[in-house]
Amino acid sequence: MTDATQDPGQPTAAPLSSKAAPPKAAPPEVDRLAGTRGLGEYITARHGVSPSRALATGAAIAAIALAFLIVLSGPVSNASVFSSAYSVLHAVYLGFLFMLVAGVGQGIRGLVAGAQAHYLYAGGVVHTRRSVARAVAWQDVIQLRSIHRRRGDRPDVGEVVGYRLEARDGTSIVIPLVLTEGRDAFVDRIVAALRTHNRPIV
Template sequence: MTDTAQGPEQPATAPLPAKTAPPEVDRLAAEQGLGEYITVRQAGSPSRALATGAVMAAIALAFMFVLHGPLSDASAFSFSYSVLRAVHLGFLLMFVAGVVHGIRGLVAGAQAHYLYAGGIVHRRRSGLRAVAWPNVAQLRSVHHRRGDRSAVGEVVGYRLEAHDGTSVLIPLVLSEGRDAFVDRIVAALRAHNRPIV
């Protein structure tokens, strides 16, 4: 997922799946004159995030419960107590991470990006935003900023910025080193002479 792995200068190579857009999305696209529907990218399932978070929290809670007995039986000054305490703390952090992951997924909500020949419609929860290619100010790459040092600086997505201040974040999803969805957006924006930075 580096700039070299997903450079916007390379053309799309893989066909995209064509699912139908919901009527309200098609209506907005028609109002904005976005033309023919191409494909959709679904992202951010709240139920999946909640389930993943719940499973993480449940596993951590179960191990914390199992460790509670040996931890309370061990001498506070023994080596085994120190090890058990560290492991217990690790599972406590895993529990907190699971809860945070589930809440974050619920707050972010379900998202989808509907790609049309003349622009994109972004759906987040129940809100819709449409951006036509001529109204795009620029497409800006978004880089990984935290975590593992080797991952810092990698491209994780693109932010589509419109002249009216509308901003749509499009996550990068690589398949065999390419993202056909982003490649189509890049090609359309290049055809409209829009900057890609």
């Protein structure tokens, strides 16, 4: 996909400035890093799901699934394997088993990913993950490359789920696509800045 095609997953050139309420200040260490890279005025930030929230959500999903598995274990074990009731109960049981695995997996992914945030400045972006911060100025960007969903056989395989900001020094920052009413204002602002610097968006 190139920047000539517009769809819900394709960002538009939104202005960097906004008339919305002033954003909360970036953390001091982020501001210091942005200052050393000459990124200019702080604009806004996007925070990822916190590990504690991901863990809590995953634990809640797993707990609900486990409760249903316990409730269904008796009827499933007592039903005749040749009855239609067994087929239905077995299918429901497997569904909650997959739900349990998904809940545990979500909690683990949240812990592995760690706390992340993207801080947008007029001259670039700062990405933080756990205690590591990386800054990329717009003039150092090679390209903004779209990331497509690749797993499974669902109809949404191939749709844009985020963008990878690639810099000359090898730094690569993934920016998830978060749509609100079909648009992502945060990504749109990045695209506007990169187009101003004539950087490719693919």
